Amino acid sequence: MKNTYKILAIGSLIAGLSVSIISCDKSISEPQRVGYTPANVDEKAGSWKTYVLTSPTDVTVAAPKATSSAEYQAELTDLKSKSASLTQEQQEAVVYWGAGAVYRWNEIARELAARYNIPPASTPDGKYPVPDAANPLADPKFPFANPPYAARALAYLSVAQYDALVAAWNYKYQFKRSAPSKVDATVRVALPTSTIPTYPSEDAVVAAASYVVLKAMFPGEVPFLDAKLAEHQNSRLWAGMNVQSDLTAGADLGNQVAAKVMARAKTDGMSAANNQALTAGMIEVAKAQGLTEVWVSQESPLRPPMLPNYGAVTPWNFDAATKVKLRPGPPPALNSAEFTKALDELKEINKNQTREQARIANYWADGAGTYTPPGHWLRTAANAASEAKYSEVRMARTLALVGTSLMDAGICCWDTKYYYYYPRPQQFGVKTSVGLPNFPSYTSGHSTFSAAAATVLGSIFPDRANEFWAQAQEASNSRIYGMIHYRFDCTVGLECGKNIGTYAVNRGKADGSGL
């Protein structure tokens, strides 16, 4: 009997211990971004060179009411009542959006890219239905936000934000209407302030421009985007940062710019990017160059290759003739010693992949269900710009230079891939630890994207150039470690990406920013 008590005592001790462990906190910490006063207000940004607008005066903003006017005073009264006391939810919205308008909308776009980055499932008859923009939430959802799609969506987003902010800066410093809290010191502000005039509101400009672009790119997400737009605009009132007329003028400006940017998107060739009828001709061209075994889908049933005509989409930082010049020379013949050596390297990794190789392959994989390599690099860019306390317009410039270069990289790389139609290592018995993309091997998209982005970032943040380039090099190697690219796919892609990035760098040097 005594023994029973002893056992019961041990039992309850263990039960107690287990309860304490089970109640262990399982929360996850994510890096937090908070608002800041920009290191430089970039007063002259209204004269920076835009992408789609020919001049800030392509769009119009009505002159604001004077701060002494009865209308403005009424707005101030309204603002004070809205910002006087905030609910927990409102405070969280203020802090969230306070991290930066461009920063947050880029993050939202990456999130949408991840959510839509799933290849369609095959149907019982062995076909792959094409996502339908008119019915975006049906199976398969529209879009399939693969790397070229994501690169383009993110590029248009950044261009719209940048052009709209340049125009906004032009009008801000034309009208010079001060922030509400500078007009009336009793306005309670919840975020760091600066001397940047607040009419029109840069937040409202970015929110409206982003909303228009993202609604077009992700048409199934209108309710989600509606909620983000409303919360962003309201957060500026709750934070005491903008009166309603700042926001109304900003939204109007953002809408005007985004409409012009989306007009370019409608005619950039994307609608023909998935023209599968062209592949037979592409294969003929590759064979005529001596390729003995062309790329074949490794999926079952055979999946049509991803966006075979994306290479014909209009680039941002150079023209179509330059694109052809940027295309790298041919890959090694399949019966060459160079090819055998490259394939043997992959076979060796297939046998003895190290944990560090697996880690690098996984870290940079950015495959299905993620925001893709362009999203990865824009995250890096946005974080760097935030750490450098960039103003909204300079942040947008950074992301536009990187984003357009990423889309250019996608276009050039896809042009190269389908020009050479080179087979994947999996056609020679190699497995993969990251999943195999469904398009030709030569050159590596990761390498091209990463080199372009790292080159642009290295120009904007010279102190960190080596760090960014090391990342690009690692991203490039990751595709060898994941066994889906030959080493020459990667080295040549990296070189081509660097050349592509140089065009954006030169544009940045000549855009009037002096940066």
Add this chain to the structure above:
Amino acid sequence: MKTILKCLAVAGLLAPFVAKAQMPNDAIYMGKKQLCVAGMYGYSSWNQYWENTLKRENFNIGTHTTQSIMVMPAYGISNRVNVILSLPYVWTSTSAGNLMGQHGIQDLSAWLKLKMVKAGGFSLNAIVGGSVPIGNYVPSFLPMSIGLQCRTFTGRLLASYKEPKTGLYLTAHGSYGWRSNIKIDQNSYQADDRVYNTDQVRVPNTYDAAVRLGVLRKGWQTEVWAERSSCLSGDNIRRNDMPFPTNNMQATTVGWYGKVQPRNIGVNARVGYVVDGMNVGQSTSYMVGLLYQINFNK
């Protein structure tokens, strides 16, 4: 995915197959200072799985197979307190597609089994277990990964009645399994319909419940069993996407277990079949083991 199922099968504790060998899920005890070492081989495969609730096949996986070998000692501290350890080596493969199989040492598990109450043929047992990953395997490459890299802790109550004359017995248990967060190689991933910008992943906790009906006689044992194991939260595999450690994996499994051990050497075997599930493969699993008992009383 199979790996996951494995994890689930023992509430994320022991490697799956093993769990049924001698076991943290029965009311059988090693006598004081008796050691039984089991060496077991497990084979489990599926060619259909549940993507969320959708039962499907995948031509780019074909048949997915998980195999394992494991060593599992059980020791009697006293006639009413046993400790059980296990350490499996696991490897995965597919019959189609190009996903590279994974292999390696998985997680070390330890169970402590206490006979709290014994009255006639009835017993009430408290079982606690924990596991820690030993191998540095990749947890996020599902369904090829060999494990989830969780630390786990399981608390289980097990009631059993054995009719003394015939050896006919009925056993039932319920468990709660805590699983730690894990770190993955990526610094961003999608779960719960959003993107997490971190490498930390919350892996859902689990429960399981099982009933077993069998006969235990001197030298042999045979039983049929049914088990329900499930996560307490988690998300679902997105349409045509791969599984992920955050998934709410659920499985109902039925099977048979038998053991013959006339002397100090014996064999055991187990068969299991998943009849229903979510976010797991519909696996059929087999396990065979060799048992060797040592008496330290002399």
